[in-house]
Amino acid sequence: MKEGPDIAQIGALIGDPARANMLAALTGGRALTATELAGVGGITLQTASTHLAKLESGGLLAQRKQGRHRYFTLADEAVARLIESMMGFAAGRGHLRHRPGPKEPALRKARICYDHLAGDYGVRMLDSLIASGSIDAVGDGLALTEKGEGDLKRIGIDVGSLKSSRRPLCRSCLDWSERRAHLAGSLGKALLSSFLDKGWARRTAESRSILFSPEGDRQFLKLFPVDA
Amino acid sequence: MKEGPDIAQIGALIGDPARANMLAALTGGRALTATELAGVGGITLQTASTHLAKLESGGLLAQRKQGRHRYFTLADEAVARLIESMMGFAAGRGHLRHRPGPKEPALRKARICYDHLAGDYGVRMLDSLIASGSIDAVGDGLALTEKGEGDLKRIGIDVGSLKSSRRPLCRSCLDWSERRAHLAGSLGKALLSSFLDKGWARRTAESRSILFSPEGDRQFLKLFPVDA
DNA sequence: TTCATACTTCGATCGTAACCGAAGCATCGC
DNA sequence: GCGATGCTTCGGTTACGATCGAAGTATGAA
Numbered sequence: 410m411k412e413g414p415d416i417a418q419i420g421a422l423i424g425d426p427a428r429a430n431m432l433a434a435l436t437g438g439r440a441l442t443a444t445e446l447a448g449v450g451g452i453t454l455q456t457a458s459t460h461l462a463k464l465e466s467g468g469l470l471a472q473r474k475q476g477r478h479r480y481f482t483l484a485d486e487a488v489a490r491l492i493e494s495m496m497g498f499a500a501g502r503g504h505l506r507h508r509p510g511p512k513e514p515a516l517r518k519a520r521i522c523y524d525h526l527a528g529d530y531g532v533r534m535l536d537s538l539i540a541s542g543s544i545d546a547v548g549d550g551l552a553l554t555e556k557g558e559g560d561l562k563r564i565g566i567d568v569g570s571l572k573s574s575r576r577p578l579c580r581s582c583l584d585w586s587e588r589r590a591h592l593a594g595s596l597g598k599a600l601l602s603s604f605l606d607k608g609w610a611r612r613t614a615e616s617r618s619i620l621f622s623p624e625g626d627r628q629f630l631k632l633f634p635v636d637a
Numbered sequence: 638m639k640e641g642p643d644i645a646q647i648g649a650l651i652g653d654p655a656r657a658n659m660l661a662a663l664t665g666g667r668a669l670t671a672t673e674l675a676g677v678g679g680i681t682l683q684t685a686s687t688h689l690a691k692l693e694s695g696g697l698l699a700q701r702k703q704g705r706h707r708y709f710t711l712a713d714e715a716v717a718r719l720i721e722s723m724m725g726f727a728a729g730r731g732h733l734r735h736r737p738g739p740k741e742p743a744l745r746k747a748r749i750c751y752d753h754l755a756g757d758y759g760v761r762m763l764d765s766l767i768a769s770g771s772i773d774a775v776g777d778g779l780a781l782t783e784k785g786e787g788d789l790k791r792i793g794i795d796v797g798s799l800k801s802s803r804r805p806l807c808r809s810c811l812d813w814s815e816r817r818a819h820l821a822g823s824l825g826k827a828l829l830s831s832f833l834d835k836g837w838a839r840r841t842a843e844s845r846s847i848l849f850s851p852e853g854d855r856q857f858l859k860l861f862p863v864d865a
Numbered sequence: 866t867t868c869a870t871a872c873t874t875c876g877a878t879c880g881t882a883a884c885c886g887a888a889g890c891a892t893c894g895c
Numbered sequence: 896g897c898g899a900t901g902c903t904t905c906g907g908t909t910a911c912g913a914t915c916g917a918a919g920t921a922t923g924a925a
Contacts, residue, residue: 414727414813416661416720420651425913429645443872456914458873468730477871477922491726492644498719499642502696549808549822550778580777585642594777653883671902684884686903705892705901 422467423495427452428460432469432483436492437617438523440473440480486576489523497583517586519619521612525597526604526619527584530629534600535581535592537633544579544592551579553596561596564632566603571595604629650695651723655680656688660697660711664720665845666751668701668708714804717751721810728813745814747847749840753825754832754847755812758857762828763809763820765861772807772820779807781824789824792860794831799823832857 423429427450434449435441441449447457461481464470471484483489519530526534535551538544543557553561558568571578580594592600601619604610609625621629651657655678662677663669669677675685689709692698699712711717747758754762763779766772771785781789786796799806808822820828829847832838837853849857 414724415657416723416727417652417654417657419723419727419730420648420657421653423648424645424652425649426645427913429643429648433644452913453915454872455874455916459913462873474922479872487726487729491722494719494722495644495647496642498715499644499647501715502647545775547773547775548778548780549805550776550780552776552778577777655883680883681885682902683886683904687883690903707902 419467419469419491422464422469423492425460426450427456428464431457431460431464431481432488432492433496434617435470435481435483436489436496436523437521438482438489439612440482442478442480446481483523486523490582493522493582493585496585497588500585500588513616513618515618515620516616519610519621520617521601521619522582522584522591522593522617524601525582525591525593526601527582527591528586528619530619530621531591532584532587532589533635534629534633535590537635538592540635546581549581551581551592551594553579564603566596566599568596571599647695647697647719650692650697651720653688654678655684656692659685659688659692659709660716660720661724662845663698663709663711664717664724664751665749666717667840668710670706670708674709711751714751718810721750721813724813725811725816728816743846743848744844747838747849748845749829749847750810750812750819750821750845752829753810753819753821754829755810755819756814756847758847758849759819760812760815760817761863762857762861763818765863766820768863774809777809779809779820779822781807792831794824794827796824799827 423432430450431446434446443457443461444454446461447454450457450460452460461470461472465472465481469484469488470481473480473482483492517528519526519528521527522531525531535544538557539546541556541560543554543560545552545554553568561568568578574595577594578596579592580597581590582593582597583589584591591597604625605612607625607628608622609628610619610621613620651660658678659674662674671685671689672682674689675682678685678688680688689698689700693700693709697712697716698709701708701710711720745756747754747756749755750759753759763772766785767774769784769788771782771788773780773782781796789796796806802823805822806824807820808825809818810821810825811817812819819825832853833840835853835856836850837856838847838849841848
């Protein structure tokens with residue numbers, strides 16, 4: 410009867426709409442203050458405070474006080490993966506808060522998923538990397554090929570240093586808007602960082618969407634063609 | 638604000654202890670009646686009935702009426718994966734309903750995880766398959782090698798027919814008791830089935846544990862040696 | 866020191882959902 | 896037909912937790 414991990418606790422933590430909204434907002438990867446999170450949760454600061462305390466003691470959030478602000482982030486990448494996988498699941502069941510129409514077109518085109526690129530552009534990038542033979546889709550997983558390592562070095566990404574990290578290089582992550590996989594893992598992070606560094610795109614202050622500049626858009630589409 | 642899938646709904650569904658227990662029980666893969674599920678949930682039949690109705694309308698359960706019984710199963714494999722991934726997550730955080738000690742040794746040794754083998758034996762099997770070169774662990778995923786295909790045929794598993802299925806052949810699944818990966822996917826299912834068919838092991842009526850016969854135990858350990 | 870901002874804690878209200886007893890259907894065996 | 900079993904629906908109670916106003920604490924700015 411009472412065997413195994415307690416799913417109900419974390420289910421209940423995520424099960425409150427206000428808390429779920431906060432967690433989803435933090436999936437954007439950047440640290441947010443209690444006041445900001447109260448905003449996305451649609452609740453007052455007092456209520457948010459108790460919610461945040463619960464989430465923290467439940468191990469889902471980490472906080473870092475800085476001056477009189479209190480910045481919250483997801484506790485680690487495992488939490489981010491859990492939230493994303495629940496999003497993918499919910500999207501597949503049609504549990505949408507919104508009509509799935511093109512209500513937030515920028516968000517569907519390109520957004521940040523914890524630390525890597527998601528949305529139409531994220532899916533396109535992975536498709537293109539697979540089509541060009543830079544990444545092998547083998548079974549359920551992804552693996553970088555030698556050709557891919559060379560190609561990436563050419564656009565300024567040093568795969569060697571990424572390999573030394575404990576975190577997997579390539580990981581596939583289900584995209585809730587496209588319902589297809591995009592590239593996560595340390596390589597996914599490095600690629601997004603490089604786009605931002607190059608000035609091709611920038612993060613927005615309020616939302617999780619990634620805005621490409623006209624020039625960045627052109628470069629991105631050239632670098633990751635479909636039907637390659 | 639209101640963008641994306643609704644995590645809170647499914648979180649709330651899983652967040653109730655009675656419902657969580659039922660879902661965890663159904664992770665055992667076999668269909669259970671409403672009365673049985675009431676038992677694992679620790680509630681009366683009436684209460685269970687309303688819970689089950691909610692889970693079904695939430696898309697987590699499927700039911701099949703047979704005579705005057707009503708059999709419930711998880712709606713599909715995606716639900717099973719979600720539950721398992723939440724279990725893995727909860728175990729990693731120390732959210733245990735039980736002390737993590739060897740309280741249920743049989744369960745930790747070998748149990749069913751939806752339709753494949755988990756626990757110490759499940760992890761051992763995958764380790765051994767990788768060590769012998771039957772399965773390649775590449776990046777985040779698993780892939781069957783040619784050698785593996787031959788080895789499996791020799792113990793009576795026709796990989797060809799499995800390949801034709803839409804379901805992935807190999808998938809890695811995080812084991813919550815061992816905190817390491819075991820083999821899921823259609824191959825994981827086929828392997829467990831073959832053990833049961835051969836009479837090496839049998840499922841228990843009440844729990845998710847898999848009981849190996851003395852002879853089956855011997856054969857299994859011989860077939861999947863460690864330090865091979 | 867004083868005021869303002871950021872946040873937490875307290876206290877009280879309120880709504881919802883979990884729960885079970887009892888009654889109502891449906892199906893099976895006879 | 897009859898009773899028994901498996902399950903659902905109804906009604907009413909209860910308990911928990913989400914919520915916010917108000918007051919309290921901490922940090923920074925003037």
